Amino acid sequence: MKPAVILLVDDNRMDIELVLLAMAGLEVTYNVQTAHSGYEALDYLFGRSKFANRNQFPLPDIILLDLKMPGLDGYEVLHRIKTTPGLKRLPVIIFTSSQEDRDRANCYDSGANSYVVKPLLLEELQTIMKQIETYWLDLNVGPPKMS
Amino acid sequence: MMKTAVNVQPEMINSMEAPSHQADLLQHIADAVITTDLDFNINSWNKAAETIYGWPALDVIGKRVGEVIPTVFPYNYQETIINHLFNNQGSWQGQIIQKQWNGREIHISTSVSLLKDSNGHSVGIIAINRPIERKPTAEIRTLTRELDRLNKEIEALSYSISHDLRAPLRAISGFAEIIVRRHWSDLNEETQHFLSNIVEASHHMDHLINDLLTYARLGRRVTQYRPVDLADLLGHIILTLSEQIEKTGAEIELPDTLPTLQTDPFLLTQILTNLIENAIIYHQPNLKPHITLTCQLEVDQVVVGIADNGLGIPPEYHDKIFNIFQRLHHQDDYDGNGIGLCLVKKALDLLSGHISLESIEGNGSIFWIILPLVNGQGSHSNR
Numbered sequence: 110m111k112p113a114v115i116l117l118v119d120d121n122r123m124d125i126e127l128v129l130l131a132m133a134g135l136e137v138t139y140n141v142q143t144a145h146s147g148y149e150a151l152d153y154l155f156g157r158s159k160f161a162n163r164n165q166f167p168l169p170d171i172i173l174l175d176l177k178m179p180g181l182d183g184y185e186v187l188h189r190i191k192t193t194p195g196l197k198r199l200p201v202i203i204f205t206s207s208q209e210d211r212d213r214a215n216c217y218d219s220g221a222n223s224y225v226v227k228p229l230l231l232e233e234l235q236t237i238m239k240q241i242e243t244y245w246l247d248l249n250v251g252p253p254k255m256s
Numbered sequence: 257m258m259k260t261a262v263n264v265q266p267e268m269i270n271s272m273e274a275p276s277h278q279a280d281l282l283q284h285i286a287d288a289v290i291t292t293d294l295d296f297n298i299n300s301w302n303k304a305a306e307t308i309y310g311w312p313a314l315d316v317i318g319k320r321v322g323e324v325i326p327t328v329f330p331y332n333y334q335e336t337i338i339n340h341l342f343n344n345q346g347s348w349q350g351q352i353i354q355k356q357w358n359g360r361e362i363h364i365s366t367s368v369s370l371l372k373d374s375n376g377h378s379v380g381i382i383a384i385n386r387p388i389e390r391k392p393t394a395e396i397r398t399l400t401r402e403l404d405r406l407n408k409e410i411e412a413l414s415y416s417i418s419h420d421l422r423a424p425l426r427a428i429s430g431f432a433e434i435i436v437r438r439h440w441s442d443l444n445e446e447t448q449h450f451l452s453n454i455v456e457a458s459h460h461m462d463h464l465i466n467d468l469l470t471y472a473r474l475g476r477r478v479t480q481y482r483p484v485d486l487a488d489l490l491g492h493i494i495l496t497l498s499e500q501i502e503k504t505g506a507e508i509e510l511p512d513t514l515p516t517l518q519t520d521p522f523l524l525t526q527i528l529t530n531l532i533e534n535a536i537i538y539h540q541p542n543l544k545p546h547i548t549l550t551c552q553l554e555v556d557q558v559v560v561g562i563a564d565n566g567l568g569i570p571p572e573y574h575d576k577i578f579n580i581f582q583r584l585h586h587q588d589d590y591d592g593n594g595i596g597l598c599l600v601k602k603a604l605d606l607l608s609g610h611i612s613l614e615s616i617e618g619n620g621s622i623f624w625i626i627l628p629l630v631n632g633q634g635s636h637s638n639r
Contacts, residue, residue: 121423121427123423123426123427123430123431124423124426124427127426127427127430127431130430130434176419177419177420205419206419206422206423206426207415207419208469209415209473210473227422227426228426229422229425229426229429229430229458229459229462230429230430230433230459231429231430231433231434231437232433234430
Protein backbone atom coordinates (compact mmCIF):
# COMPACT_ATOMS: atom_id res chain seq x y z
CA MET A 110 0.00 0.00 0.00
CA LYS A 111 1.30 3.41 -0.93
CA PRO A 112 2.10 5.71 2.00
CA ALA A 113 -0.35 8.51 2.68
CA VAL A 114 0.55 11.80 1.04
CA ILE A 115 0.73 15.00 3.10
CA LEU A 116 1.12 18.35 1.39
CA LEU A 117 2.80 20.83 3.71
CA VAL A 118 2.33 24.44 2.58
CA ASP A 119 4.50 26.96 4.44
CA ASP A 120 6.72 29.84 3.36
CA ASN A 121 8.94 29.46 6.42
CA ARG A 122 11.65 26.93 5.62
CA MET A 123 12.54 26.52 9.30
CA ASP A 124 8.95 25.63 10.20
CA ILE A 125 8.96 23.07 7.39
CA GLU A 126 12.22 21.65 8.67
CA LEU A 127 10.85 21.38 12.23
CA VAL A 128 7.66 19.64 11.02
CA LEU A 129 9.76 17.18 9.00
CA LEU A 130 11.96 16.52 12.04
CA ALA A 131 8.87 15.98 14.19
CA MET A 132 7.35 13.62 11.60
CA ALA A 133 10.58 11.68 11.32
CA GLY A 134 9.90 10.45 14.84
CA LEU A 135 6.55 8.86 13.86
CA GLU A 136 6.33 5.12 13.40
CA VAL A 137 4.69 5.25 9.98
CA THR A 138 6.45 6.71 6.97
CA TYR A 139 4.59 9.29 4.95
CA ASN A 140 5.11 10.83 1.59
CA VAL A 141 5.52 14.45 2.72
CA GLN A 142 5.46 16.96 -0.12
CA THR A 143 6.24 20.60 0.47
CA ALA A 144 5.15 23.84 -1.17
CA HIS A 145 6.90 27.05 -0.11
CA SER A 146 4.23 29.51 -1.19
CA GLY A 147 0.56 29.75 -2.04
CA TYR A 148 1.42 29.75 -5.75
CA GLU A 149 3.47 26.57 -5.39
CA ALA A 150 0.63 24.94 -3.47
CA LEU A 151 -1.81 25.61 -6.31
CA ASP A 152 0.74 24.48 -8.90
CA TYR A 153 1.08 21.23 -6.97
CA LEU A 154 -2.66 20.68 -6.55
CA PHE A 155 -3.44 21.50 -10.19
CA GLY A 156 -0.45 19.43 -11.38
CA ARG A 157 1.21 22.36 -13.13
CA SER A 158 4.79 23.42 -13.99
CA LYS A 159 7.34 21.47 -11.94
CA PHE A 160 4.57 19.38 -10.32
CA ALA A 161 3.09 18.17 -13.60
CA ASN A 162 3.98 14.52 -12.99
CA ARG A 163 1.10 13.07 -10.93
CA ASN A 164 2.99 9.88 -10.20
CA GLN A 165 5.77 11.83 -8.58
CA PHE A 166 3.44 14.44 -7.05
CA PRO A 167 0.16 12.67 -6.26
CA LEU A 168 -2.89 14.49 -4.88
CA PRO A 169 -2.48 14.59 -1.10
CA ASP A 170 -4.61 12.79 1.49
CA ILE A 171 -4.38 15.84 3.73
CA ILE A 172 -3.08 19.38 3.36
CA LEU A 173 -1.34 21.28 6.16
CA LEU A 174 -1.77 24.93 5.21
CA ASP A 175 -0.06 27.98 6.73
CA LEU A 176 -2.11 31.17 6.64
CA LYS A 177 0.28 34.07 6.40
CA MET A 178 2.36 33.75 3.28
CA PRO A 179 3.62 36.47 0.95
CA GLY A 180 1.72 36.88 -2.33
CA LEU A 181 -1.03 34.30 -2.37
CA ASP A 182 -1.87 33.68 1.28
CA GLY A 183 -3.43 30.66 2.98
CA TYR A 184 -6.95 32.08 2.74
CA GLU A 185 -6.77 32.35 -1.03
CA VAL A 186 -5.31 28.86 -1.34
CA LEU A 187 -8.09 27.53 0.90
CA HIS A 188 -10.71 29.33 -1.16
CA ARG A 189 -9.34 27.91 -4.41
CA ILE A 190 -9.25 24.39 -2.99
CA LYS A 191 -12.78 24.54 -1.61
CA THR A 192 -14.27 26.00 -4.80
CA THR A 193 -12.56 23.62 -7.23
CA PRO A 194 -14.62 20.48 -7.94
CA GLY A 195 -11.64 18.11 -8.13
CA LEU A 196 -10.08 19.43 -4.90
CA LYS A 197 -12.88 20.64 -2.64
CA ARG A 198 -13.17 17.43 -0.63
CA LEU A 199 -9.49 17.29 0.32
CA PRO A 200 -9.17 17.70 4.09
CA VAL A 201 -7.39 20.97 4.81
CA ILE A 202 -5.81 21.47 8.23
CA ILE A 203 -4.89 25.07 8.85
CA PHE A 204 -1.49 25.08 10.56
CA THR A 205 -0.70 28.57 11.77
CA SER A 206 0.77 30.74 14.51
CA SER A 207 -2.42 32.72 14.77
CA GLN A 208 -4.77 32.21 17.68
CA GLU A 209 -6.98 35.07 16.57
CA ASP A 210 -10.75 34.47 16.73
CA ARG A 211 -11.09 36.27 13.40
CA ASP A 212 -8.70 33.87 11.63
CA ARG A 213 -10.37 30.83 13.12
CA ALA A 214 -13.82 32.05 12.11
CA ASN A 215 -12.72 32.98 8.59
CA CYS A 216 -11.00 29.66 8.01
CA TYR A 217 -13.97 27.58 9.10
CA ASP A 218 -16.28 29.82 7.09
CA SER A 219 -14.11 29.14 4.06
CA GLY A 220 -14.37 25.38 4.51
CA ALA A 221 -11.26 24.49 6.54
CA ASN A 222 -11.59 21.02 8.06
CA SER A 223 -9.43 21.67 11.07
CA TYR A 224 -7.42 24.45 12.70
CA VAL A 225 -4.21 23.76 14.60
CA VAL A 226 -1.98 26.36 16.26
CA LYS A 227 1.75 25.80 15.79
CA PRO A 228 3.31 25.10 19.17
CA LEU A 229 6.58 26.46 20.51
CA LEU A 230 7.98 23.24 21.90
CA LEU A 231 9.33 20.51 19.67
CA GLU A 232 7.79 17.92 21.96
CA GLU A 233 4.35 19.47 21.47
CA LEU A 234 4.91 19.58 17.70
CA GLN A 235 5.63 15.85 17.75
CA THR A 236 2.47 15.22 19.78
CA ILE A 237 0.43 17.25 17.30
CA MET A 238 1.86 15.39 14.32
CA LYS A 239 1.08 12.11 16.03
CA GLN A 240 -2.49 13.27 16.71
CA ILE A 241 -2.94 14.42 13.12
CA GLU A 242 -1.73 11.04 11.97
CA THR A 243 -4.04 9.18 14.36
CA TYR A 244 -7.12 11.19 13.51
CA TRP A 245 -6.81 12.28 9.89
CA LEU A 246 -4.91 9.38 8.40
CA ASP A 247 -5.98 6.51 10.63
CA LEU A 248 -9.41 7.08 12.19
CA ASN A 249 -10.97 9.48 9.72
CA VAL A 250 -12.46 7.93 6.58
CA GLY A 251 -11.48 10.32 3.81
CA PRO A 252 -13.52 11.28 0.76
CA PRO A 253 -13.60 8.90 -2.24
CA LYS A 254 -10.75 9.53 -4.64
CA MET A 255 -11.79 11.73 -7.52
CA SER A 256 -10.88 10.72 -11.00
CA MET B 257 -42.47 68.27 36.26
CA MET B 258 -39.93 66.71 38.58
CA LYS B 259 -40.82 69.07 41.41
CA THR B 260 -44.48 68.14 41.01
CA ALA B 261 -43.74 64.45 41.11
CA VAL B 262 -41.65 64.79 44.26
CA ASN B 263 -44.71 66.08 46.11
CA VAL B 264 -46.70 62.98 45.27
CA GLN B 265 -47.77 61.08 48.39
CA PRO B 266 -46.81 57.42 48.72
CA GLU B 267 -50.36 56.24 49.34
CA MET B 268 -51.34 57.62 45.98
CA ILE B 269 -48.41 56.02 44.14
CA ASN B 270 -49.03 52.70 45.83
CA SER B 271 -52.60 52.73 44.70
CA MET B 272 -51.88 52.37 41.02
CA GLU B 273 -55.09 50.44 40.58
CA ALA B 274 -57.20 53.22 42.12
CA PRO B 275 -58.92 55.23 39.47
CA SER B 276 -57.40 58.43 40.70
CA HIS B 277 -56.42 61.12 38.30
CA GLN B 278 -52.89 61.37 39.71
CA ALA B 279 -52.17 57.65 39.52
CA ASP B 280 -53.41 57.63 35.96
CA LEU B 281 -51.18 60.57 35.20
CA LEU B 282 -48.12 58.77 36.61
CA GLN B 283 -48.89 55.69 34.57
CA HIS B 284 -48.96 57.64 31.35
CA ILE B 285 -46.14 60.14 31.61
CA ALA B 286 -43.08 59.55 29.44
CA ASP B 287 -40.57 59.34 32.33
CA ALA B 288 -40.01 56.20 34.37
CA VAL B 289 -41.48 56.78 37.83
CA ILE B 290 -40.25 54.26 40.38
CA THR B 291 -41.02 54.30 44.07
CA THR B 292 -39.34 52.16 46.68
CA ASP B 293 -39.40 51.76 50.42
CA LEU B 294 -36.40 52.99 52.40
CA ASP B 295 -34.60 49.69 51.75
CA PHE B 296 -34.90 50.23 47.99
CA ASN B 297 -37.59 47.55 47.53
CA ILE B 298 -39.78 48.53 44.59
CA ASN B 299 -43.36 49.59 45.43
CA SER B 300 -44.45 50.96 42.09
CA TRP B 301 -43.23 50.93 38.52
CA ASN B 302 -45.10 52.84 35.83
CA LYS B 303 -45.59 52.02 32.15
CA ALA B 304 -42.67 54.20 31.05
CA ALA B 305 -40.41 52.23 33.42
CA GLU B 306 -41.60 49.05 31.71
CA THR B 307 -40.76 50.51 28.32
CA ILE B 308 -37.42 52.05 29.28
CA TYR B 309 -36.02 49.10 31.25
CA GLY B 310 -37.90 46.22 29.62
CA TRP B 311 -39.18 44.72 32.90
CA PRO B 312 -42.94 44.41 33.43
CA ALA B 313 -44.18 45.82 36.76
CA LEU B 314 -45.38 42.37 37.86
CA ASP B 315 -41.81 41.03 37.71
CA VAL B 316 -40.19 43.77 39.72
CA ILE B 317 -42.58 44.82 42.51
CA GLY B 318 -41.05 43.81 45.84
CA LYS B 319 -37.54 43.36 44.42
CA ARG B 320 -34.61 45.58 45.24
CA VAL B 321 -34.11 48.24 42.64
CA GLY B 322 -30.36 47.51 42.39
CA GLU B 323 -31.12 43.91 41.46
CA VAL B 324 -33.56 44.87 38.73
CA ILE B 325 -31.73 47.80 37.18
CA PRO B 326 -28.09 47.74 38.23
CA THR B 327 -26.45 51.14 38.13
CA VAL B 328 -23.15 50.98 36.31
CA PHE B 329 -22.23 54.61 36.93
CA PRO B 330 -21.69 56.08 39.44
CA TYR B 331 -20.41 52.90 41.02
CA ASN B 332 -21.48 53.82 44.54
CA TYR B 333 -24.92 55.00 43.39
CA GLN B 334 -26.92 53.95 46.42
CA GLU B 335 -24.41 55.43 48.86
CA THR B 336 -24.54 58.68 46.88
CA ILE B 337 -28.31 58.76 47.03
CA ILE B 338 -28.51 57.87 50.71
CA ASN B 339 -25.96 60.53 51.50
CA HIS B 340 -27.91 63.20 49.65
CA LEU B 341 -31.39 62.13 50.69
CA PHE B 342 -30.81 61.77 54.38
CA ASN B 343 -27.89 64.04 55.08
CA ASN B 344 -28.34 66.86 52.63
CA GLN B 345 -31.25 68.44 50.86
CA GLY B 346 -33.50 65.38 50.61
CA SER B 347 -33.11 64.99 46.87
CA TRP B 348 -30.51 64.25 44.24
CA GLN B 349 -30.34 64.97 40.51
CA GLY B 350 -27.74 63.66 38.14
CA GLN B 351 -26.83 61.53 35.18
CA ILE B 352 -26.37 57.81 35.68
CA ILE B 353 -25.85 54.70 33.58
CA GLN B 354 -28.14 51.77 34.25
CA LYS B 355 -28.76 48.39 32.69
CA GLN B 356 -31.88 47.33 30.85
CA TRP B 357 -33.35 43.80 31.06
CA ASN B 358 -30.94 42.56 28.37
CA GLY B 359 -27.85 43.99 30.04
CA ARG B 360 -27.63 46.91 27.63
CA GLU B 361 -26.49 50.12 29.26
CA ILE B 362 -28.56 53.30 28.99
CA HIS B 363 -27.78 56.82 30.05
CA ILE B 364 -30.41 58.26 32.35
CA SER B 365 -31.11 61.69 33.75
CA THR B 366 -32.52 61.04 37.19
CA SER B 367 -34.17 62.95 40.00
CA VAL B 368 -34.44 61.11 43.30
CA SER B 369 -36.31 62.37 46.35
CA LEU B 370 -37.60 61.20 49.68
CA LEU B 371 -41.31 60.48 50.01
CA LYS B 372 -42.86 61.68 53.24
CA ASP B 373 -46.14 60.91 54.96
CA SER B 374 -48.53 63.55 56.31
CA ASN B 375 -46.45 63.76 59.51
CA GLY B 376 -43.32 64.52 57.58
CA HIS B 377 -41.72 61.13 58.22
CA SER B 378 -39.69 59.56 55.45
CA VAL B 379 -41.50 56.50 54.14
CA GLY B 380 -39.90 55.83 50.77
CA ILE B 381 -37.98 57.05 47.79
CA ILE B 382 -39.15 58.18 44.36
CA ALA B 383 -36.99 58.26 41.27
CA ILE B 384 -38.01 59.93 38.04
CA ASN B 385 -35.80 58.69 35.24
CA ARG B 386 -35.52 59.84 31.65
CA PRO B 387 -33.24 58.28 28.99
CA ILE B 388 -30.82 60.79 27.52
CA GLU B 389 -30.17 60.99 23.81
CA ARG B 390 -26.44 61.16 23.49
CA LYS B 391 -25.80 62.93 20.25
CA PRO B 392 -22.09 63.02 19.53
CA THR B 393 -20.54 66.45 19.23
CA ALA B 394 -17.97 67.26 16.53
CA GLU B 395 -15.24 66.81 19.12
CA ILE B 396 -16.58 63.40 20.14
CA ARG B 397 -16.82 62.37 16.49
CA THR B 398 -13.18 63.37 15.94
CA LEU B 399 -12.11 61.53 19.07
CA THR B 400 -14.11 58.47 18.03
CA ARG B 401 -12.40 58.43 14.64
CA GLU B 402 -9.01 58.76 16.32
CA LEU B 403 -9.93 55.95 18.73
CA ASP B 404 -10.99 53.75 15.83
CA ARG B 405 -7.71 54.44 14.08
CA LEU B 406 -5.70 53.60 17.21
CA ASN B 407 -7.73 50.44 17.78
CA LYS B 408 -7.01 49.32 14.23
CA GLU B 409 -3.31 50.01 14.77
CA ILE B 410 -3.31 47.97 17.98
CA GLU B 411 -5.16 45.19 16.21
CA ALA B 412 -2.65 45.18 13.34
CA LEU B 413 0.20 45.16 15.84
CA SER B 414 -1.16 42.27 17.87
CA TYR B 415 -1.90 40.35 14.67
CA SER B 416 1.66 40.94 13.58
CA ILE B 417 2.99 39.82 16.97
CA SER B 418 0.81 36.75 16.75
CA HIS B 419 2.25 35.69 13.41
CA ASP B 420 5.59 37.29 12.81
CA LEU B 421 7.21 37.23 16.22
CA ARG B 422 6.34 33.62 16.88
CA ALA B 423 7.93 32.13 13.76
CA PRO B 424 11.57 33.07 14.55
CA LEU B 425 10.99 32.22 18.20
CA ARG B 426 9.76 28.77 17.23
CA ALA B 427 12.90 28.26 15.16
CA ILE B 428 15.21 29.40 18.00
CA SER B 429 13.46 27.19 20.51
CA GLY B 430 12.95 24.21 18.19
CA PHE B 431 16.51 23.97 16.89
CA ALA B 432 18.01 24.64 20.32
CA GLU B 433 15.95 21.73 21.64
CA ILE B 434 17.16 19.50 18.84
CA ILE B 435 20.78 20.29 19.75
CA VAL B 436 19.93 19.52 23.39
CA ARG B 437 18.39 16.18 22.43
CA ARG B 438 20.90 15.02 19.90
CA HIS B 439 24.21 16.59 20.87
CA TRP B 440 24.02 17.37 24.59
CA SER B 441 26.75 14.90 25.57
CA ASP B 442 29.09 16.30 22.90
CA LEU B 443 28.97 19.78 24.42
CA ASN B 444 31.21 21.13 27.16
CA GLU B 445 29.67 22.45 30.35
CA GLU B 446 29.82 26.10 29.31
CA THR B 447 28.08 25.46 25.98
CA GLN B 448 25.42 23.38 27.74
CA HIS B 449 24.80 26.31 30.11
CA PHE B 450 24.48 28.80 27.22
CA LEU B 451 22.15 26.48 25.34
CA SER B 452 19.95 25.99 28.40
CA ASN B 453 19.72 29.78 28.68
CA ILE B 454 18.53 30.01 25.05
CA VAL B 455 15.81 27.40 25.64
CA GLU B 456 14.69 29.03 28.90
CA ALA B 457 14.63 32.54 27.40
CA SER B 458 12.62 31.40 24.40
CA HIS B 459 10.00 29.79 26.67
CA HIS B 460 9.80 33.00 28.67
CA MET B 461 9.33 35.04 25.51
CA ASP B 462 6.55 32.71 24.38
CA HIS B 463 4.71 33.35 27.66
CA LEU B 464 5.23 37.08 27.22
CA ILE B 465 3.79 37.01 23.71
CA ASN B 466 0.79 34.95 24.85
CA ASP B 467 0.00 37.31 27.72
CA LEU B 468 0.44 40.41 25.57
CA LEU B 469 -1.92 38.95 23.00
CA THR B 470 -4.48 38.11 25.67
CA TYR B 471 -4.20 41.68 26.93
CA ALA B 472 -4.68 43.12 23.45
CA ARG B 473 -7.58 40.77 22.77
CA LEU B 474 -9.43 41.74 25.95
CA GLY B 475 -9.96 45.26 24.65
CA ARG B 476 -11.38 44.05 21.36
CA ARG B 477 -13.79 41.51 22.84
CA VAL B 478 -17.47 42.21 23.29
CA THR B 479 -18.29 41.45 26.92
CA GLN B 480 -20.74 38.53 27.06
CA TYR B 481 -22.81 38.13 30.21
CA ARG B 482 -24.30 34.78 31.15
CA PRO B 483 -24.95 32.83 34.36
CA VAL B 484 -21.67 31.47 35.70
CA ASP B 485 -21.50 28.96 38.53
CA LEU B 486 -18.54 30.25 40.52
CA ALA B 487 -17.85 26.80 42.00
CA ASP B 488 -17.58 25.29 38.50
CA LEU B 489 -15.41 28.14 37.27
CA LEU B 490 -13.02 27.84 40.22
CA GLY B 491 -12.88 24.08 39.78
CA HIS B 492 -11.79 24.59 36.20
CA ILE B 493 -9.19 27.19 37.17
CA ILE B 494 -7.72 24.97 39.89
CA LEU B 495 -7.48 22.18 37.34
CA THR B 496 -5.54 24.36 34.92
CA LEU B 497 -3.18 25.37 37.74
CA SER B 498 -2.82 21.80 39.02
CA GLU B 499 0.81 21.47 37.93
CA GLN B 500 1.86 24.56 39.90
CA ILE B 501 -0.32 23.55 42.86
CA GLU B 502 1.32 20.14 42.96
CA LYS B 503 4.82 21.56 42.51
CA THR B 504 4.49 24.03 45.40
CA GLY B 505 2.20 21.95 47.63
CA ALA B 506 -0.28 24.85 47.61
CA GLU B 507 -3.53 24.54 49.52
CA ILE B 508 -6.60 26.37 48.28
CA GLU B 509 -9.52 26.82 50.63
CA LEU B 510 -12.91 27.58 49.09
CA PRO B 511 -16.15 28.55 50.85
CA ASP B 512 -18.84 25.87 51.22
CA THR B 513 -21.30 27.79 49.14
CA LEU B 514 -20.58 29.84 46.07
CA PRO B 515 -23.07 31.85 44.04
CA THR B 516 -24.01 31.78 40.40
CA LEU B 517 -23.16 35.16 38.92
CA GLN B 518 -24.36 36.93 35.81
CA THR B 519 -20.97 37.75 34.34
CA ASP B 520 -18.56 37.14 31.47
CA PRO B 521 -16.92 33.78 32.20
CA PHE B 522 -13.85 34.51 30.06
CA LEU B 523 -13.09 37.75 31.90
CA LEU B 524 -13.77 36.28 35.34
CA THR B 525 -11.50 33.34 34.50
CA GLN B 526 -8.71 35.76 33.57
CA ILE B 527 -9.16 37.64 36.84
CA LEU B 528 -9.28 34.66 39.18
CA THR B 529 -6.62 32.61 37.38
CA ASN B 530 -4.09 35.43 37.51
CA LEU B 531 -4.76 36.22 41.16
CA ILE B 532 -4.64 32.60 42.31
CA GLU B 533 -1.56 31.92 40.17
CA ASN B 534 0.21 34.94 41.68
CA ALA B 535 -0.69 33.72 45.16
CA ILE B 536 0.95 30.40 44.31
CA ILE B 537 4.04 31.87 42.63
CA TYR B 538 4.95 34.56 45.15
CA HIS B 539 5.08 32.37 48.22
CA GLN B 540 7.47 32.66 51.14
CA PRO B 541 10.58 30.52 50.85
CA ASN B 542 10.08 27.30 52.83
CA LEU B 543 6.39 28.00 53.36
CA LYS B 544 3.72 26.25 51.31
CA PRO B 545 1.24 28.65 49.71
CA HIS B 546 -2.08 28.73 51.53
CA ILE B 547 -4.83 30.54 49.67
CA THR B 548 -8.22 31.32 51.15
CA LEU B 549 -11.02 32.41 48.90
CA THR B 550 -14.09 34.16 50.26
CA CYS B 551 -17.23 35.34 48.54
CA GLN B 552 -19.74 37.77 49.97
CA LEU B 553 -22.97 38.70 48.24
CA GLU B 554 -24.10 42.22 49.10
CA VAL B 555 -27.13 44.24 48.03
CA ASP B 556 -25.80 45.30 44.66
CA GLN B 557 -22.34 43.78 44.48
CA VAL B 558 -20.33 40.66 45.10
CA VAL B 559 -17.01 40.82 46.91
CA VAL B 560 -14.50 38.04 46.29
CA GLY B 561 -11.43 37.92 48.50
CA ILE B 562 -8.25 36.04 47.68
CA ALA B 563 -5.96 35.88 50.69
CA ASP B 564 -2.51 34.30 50.72
CA ASN B 565 0.36 33.75 53.14
CA GLY B 566 2.91 34.87 50.55
CA LEU B 567 5.59 37.51 50.26
CA GLY B 568 3.25 40.48 50.58
CA ILE B 569 3.61 43.74 48.71
CA PRO B 570 5.24 46.92 50.05
CA PRO B 571 2.75 49.84 50.28
CA GLU B 572 4.60 51.94 47.69
CA TYR B 573 3.78 49.28 45.09
CA HIS B 574 0.08 48.86 45.86
CA ASP B 575 -0.93 50.99 42.87
CA LYS B 576 2.05 50.33 40.61
CA ILE B 577 1.57 46.57 40.48
CA PHE B 578 -1.44 47.04 38.21
CA ASN B 579 0.73 48.72 35.55
CA ILE B 580 1.97 46.66 32.62
CA PHE B 581 5.43 45.07 32.96
CA GLN B 582 5.66 46.11 36.61
CA ARG B 583 7.56 43.41 38.45
CA LEU B 584 8.59 43.37 42.08
CA HIS B 585 10.83 40.34 41.94
CA HIS B 586 13.67 39.14 39.78
CA GLN B 587 12.81 36.78 36.95
CA ASP B 588 15.38 34.27 38.23
CA ASP B 589 13.68 34.17 41.63
CA TYR B 590 10.02 34.07 40.65
CA ASP B 591 8.24 33.31 37.39
CA GLY B 592 5.95 35.96 35.99
CA ASN B 593 6.21 38.70 33.44
CA GLY B 594 4.44 41.73 34.89
CA ILE B 595 1.31 41.43 32.76
CA GLY B 596 -0.96 39.35 35.01
CA LEU B 597 -2.31 42.06 37.31
CA CYS B 598 -2.62 44.45 34.40
CA LEU B 599 -4.86 41.84 32.73
CA VAL B 600 -6.87 41.54 35.96
CA LYS B 601 -7.39 45.29 36.09
CA LYS B 602 -8.44 45.50 32.47
CA ALA B 603 -10.87 42.56 32.78
CA LEU B 604 -12.39 44.17 35.88
CA ASP B 605 -12.77 47.50 34.07
CA LEU B 606 -14.70 45.67 31.34
CA LEU B 607 -17.01 44.16 33.99
CA SER B 608 -17.47 47.59 35.69
CA GLY B 609 -15.78 46.16 38.75
CA HIS B 610 -12.73 47.13 40.71
CA ILE B 611 -9.94 45.67 42.78
CA SER B 612 -8.31 46.65 46.04
CA LEU B 613 -5.42 45.27 47.99
CA GLU B 614 -4.47 44.82 51.62
CA SER B 615 -0.94 43.66 52.16
CA ILE B 616 1.94 43.83 54.57
CA GLU B 617 5.35 42.97 53.25
CA GLY B 618 6.32 39.52 54.47
CA ASN B 619 2.83 38.81 55.75
CA GLY B 620 0.71 37.89 52.78
CA SER B 621 -1.83 39.79 50.73
CA ILE B 622 -5.58 39.97 50.27
CA PHE B 623 -6.93 41.05 46.91
CA TRP B 624 -10.57 42.15 46.96
CA ILE B 625 -12.51 41.89 43.73
CA ILE B 626 -15.73 43.86 43.70
CA LEU B 627 -18.22 43.18 40.92
CA PRO B 628 -21.60 44.87 40.52
CA LEU B 629 -24.51 42.44 40.59
CA VAL B 630 -26.52 42.23 37.42
CA ASN B 631 -30.23 41.42 37.58
CA GLY B 632 -31.25 37.82 38.16
CA GLN B 633 -28.04 36.69 39.82
CA GLY B 634 -26.84 35.97 43.27
CA SER B 635 -28.28 32.53 43.95
CA HIS B 636 -26.14 30.33 46.16
CA SER B 637 -25.29 26.73 45.46
CA ASN B 638 -23.70 24.21 47.79
CA ARG B 639 -20.48 22.69 46.64
